Amino acid sequence: MSIESLSALDRSTLRERSLEALRSAILSGRYRPGDHLGEVELAGSLGVSRGTVREALRHLQQEGLVTAGTRGMLRVNSLTAIEVRELFRVRAALEGLAVREIVASPRRAATAATLRAALERLSDEDEPAARIEADLGFHLLLCRLSGNSMLVEAWQRLEGRMRVAILDGSAAQAPMMARDRHAPIVDAIERGDADAAVRVVDEHMTAAAEHFAEATAAS
Amino acid sequence: MSIESLSALDRSTLRERSLEALRSAILSGRYRPGDHLGEVELAGSLGVSRGTVREALRHLQQEGLVTAGTRGMLRVNSLTAIEVRELFRVRAALEGLAVREIVASPRRAATAATLRAALERLSDEDEPAARIEADLGFHLLLCRLSGNSMLVEAWQRLEGRMRVAILDGSAAQAPMMARDRHAPIVDAIERGDADAAVRVVDEHMTAAAEHFAEATAAS
DNA sequence: ACGAGGGGCACTGTCGACAGTCGCCACGTC
DNA sequence: GACGTGGCGACTGTCGACAGTGCCCCTCGT
Known part of the structure; x- marks a missing residue:
C-alpha cells in the first residue's frame, strides 16, 4: 500500500490514471531505483486489475523509467554515470538540430521571443521539483518550436531516462x-548564429552531463 | 484469417512471437497503411488471446508501425511527406553524432575496417527486402560502433517509423x-575528418529524405 | 555439520468473459 | 422525402482465474 488509490472523478481510462500514478510514484522517489515493481502489489495499491497495471508498466518500460530484470520482473531503472554522459550527448545532438531548424526558419524572431518569455519561468521557481519541470519544459519547448514533430517525439522518448538521471543526482542540481545557463542559447538564436547556438547547446549539455554523472557516481 | 498461426516450436513467449508475426505482417504489406487492426480478429488469426495480441499491438504502437485512431482503435501507420523529411533530419543528427564519436575514438581505425567490411554486404543483395535490411543494418552498425548505447536506443526507436517510410516508397529505392552511397562515409571516418563525415552523412540523409518523401507523396 | 531433495511461495504468462461505448442501419413520424 | 430514434453489432476497457516456473527454505539422510 505505497501509493494512494485512484480517484474516480475524471473520465480518462484506468490505464492512463494508473500510468500517471505509477510515474509520479517513481519520480517522487516513493520507489527507489532497483526496487521491484510487482504487478499484484501495484494492482492492489491502485485498486485496478493486474492487466491494467501491466499495461501501464509496459508503457513505463518504454519510457525508460522501468527496466526488465530476471524472468520478466520489472524494477525501477537507474543509469550508470557512463549512460548519463551518453544520454546528454544524444540530447545535445537532438537539441542542436532543434536550434538549427529554428535559426533557419523564417519565423526565427517570433520563436526567439517565445523562448525568451519561457526563460523567465526558470528563475521564478524555487522548489527543486518545479525547477526540474521548468528546465525540461524549456528544452521541450525548444524542440517543439523547431516544428519537427519527429524530433519532438524522439526527445520525449528520452525524457523518461533523463528524469531518472536527474532523480539520481537530485542534490544541488539547481545551478544547472x-x-x-539557458539565456546564451536564446541569445545565439536571436542573433541568427546557428553555429554558435549549437556550440552553446553543446556546452550546456556537456556541463549538465558531468554534473549529473558525478552525482550518479557518488550515490 | 490473414496471418498464419504461430508455431509452438520455440521457447519464446507468445507475446514475442505475436509481436514478430504482426510486425512482419505489416512490413510485408499484408496489412496496408490505414488498415484497422482489430484485437479480436488478430487474436483469432494468431491463435492467442486478446490480451496477448493487445500487448504486442501496444509495442508496435511504441515502435511507430501502428497508430491510435478514434476510441483507441489501432491502424497501420503511414507518414506524410513532411514527416518523412523530419524523420531523416533526426536520423542525420543521430548518425552525425555517431560518426563524430567514432572519429574521436582511439579505436577509429578498427571501427573503419569493420564498417568497410559491412559495406561489402550492400552490393551483394539483389532482392529489395534484403537491400533494405542491409542498408538499415549498416546504419545501425554505425550507431553501435559509436559505443553510445543511448544513441543506439534512440536510433532503434526511430527504426519502425523508418520502415514505414520505406514501405510507402518502396519503388525504386535501390539506388539509395x-x-x-555509403562508401564516402567510411572514407571520411578513415581519414579522421569528422566534419567531412558529418557533412557526408547529412547529404546522404537529405538525398534519402527527398527520395522517400517524393515516393510518399506520389502514393 | 553439510549437501541433496522436495515442497511451498511469489512471481509473471495467458486466457476467457463481462461491461461500457460508439457507429450504423432500419424504422417510424412529420 | 427528411429527420429523429431505437435497437444492433463491433469494438475496446477491465477483470478474475488458472497455469507454469524459478527461488528459497526446510527437511532428511549421511
Whole structure:
C-alpha cells in the first residue's frame, strides 16, 4: 500500500490514471531505483486489475523509467554515470538540430521571443521539483518550436531516462537549471548564429552531463 | 484469417512471437497503411488471446508501425511527406553524432575496417527486402560502433517509423542503398575528418529524405 | 555439520468473459 | 422525402482465474 488509490472523478481510462500514478510514484522517489515493481502489489495499491497495471508498466518500460530484470520482473531503472554522459550527448545532438531548424526558419524572431518569455519561468521557481519541470519544459519547448514533430517525439522518448538521471543526482542540481545557463542559447538564436547556438547547446549539455554523472557516481 | 498461426516450436513467449508475426505482417504489406487492426480478429488469426495480441499491438504502437485512431482503435501507420523529411533530419543528427564519436575514438581505425567490411554486404543483395535490411543494418552498425548505447536506443526507436517510410516508397529505392552511397562515409571516418563525415552523412540523409518523401507523396 | 531433495511461495504468462461505448442501419413520424 | 430514434453489432476497457516456473527454505539422510 505505497501509493494512494485512484480517484474516480475524471473520465480518462484506468490505464492512463494508473500510468500517471505509477510515474509520479517513481519520480517522487516513493520507489527507489532497483526496487521491484510487482504487478499484484501495484494492482492492489491502485485498486485496478493486474492487466491494467501491466499495461501501464509496459508503457513505463518504454519510457525508460522501468527496466526488465530476471524472468520478466520489472524494477525501477537507474543509469550508470557512463549512460548519463551518453544520454546528454544524444540530447545535445537532438537539441542542436532543434536550434538549427529554428535559426533557419523564417519565423526565427517570433520563436526567439517565445523562448525568451519561457526563460523567465526558470528563475521564478524555487522548489527543486518545479525547477526540474521548468528546465525540461524549456528544452521541450525548444524542440517543439523547431516544428519537427519527429524530433519532438524522439526527445520525449528520452525524457523518461533523463528524469531518472536527474532523480539520481537530485542534490544541488539547481545551478544547472538557472536562467543564465539557458539565456546564451536564446541569445545565439536571436542573433541568427546557428553555429554558435549549437556550440552553446553543446556546452550546456556537456556541463549538465558531468554534473549529473558525478552525482550518479557518488550515490 | 490473414496471418498464419504461430508455431509452438520455440521457447519464446507468445507475446514475442505475436509481436514478430504482426510486425512482419505489416512490413510485408499484408496489412496496408490505414488498415484497422482489430484485437479480436488478430487474436483469432494468431491463435492467442486478446490480451496477448493487445500487448504486442501496444509495442508496435511504441515502435511507430501502428497508430491510435478514434476510441483507441489501432491502424497501420503511414507518414506524410513532411514527416518523412523530419524523420531523416533526426536520423542525420543521430548518425552525425555517431560518426563524430567514432572519429574521436582511439579505436577509429578498427571501427573503419569493420564498417568497410559491412559495406561489402550492400552490393551483394539483389532482392529489395534484403537491400533494405542491409542498408538499415549498416546504419545501425554505425550507431553501435559509436559505443553510445543511448544513441543506439534512440536510433532503434526511430527504426519502425523508418520502415514505414520505406514501405510507402518502396519503388525504386535501390539506388539509395547502393554501396557507393555509403562508401564516402567510411572514407571520411578513415581519414579522421569528422566534419567531412558529418557533412557526408547529412547529404546522404537529405538525398534519402527527398527520395522517400517524393515516393510518399506520389502514393 | 553439510549437501541433496522436495515442497511451498511469489512471481509473471495467458486466457476467457463481462461491461461500457460508439457507429450504423432500419424504422417510424412529420 | 427528411429527420429523429431505437435497437444492433463491433469494438475496446477491465477483470478474475488458472497455469507454469524459478527461488528459497526446510527437511532428511549421511
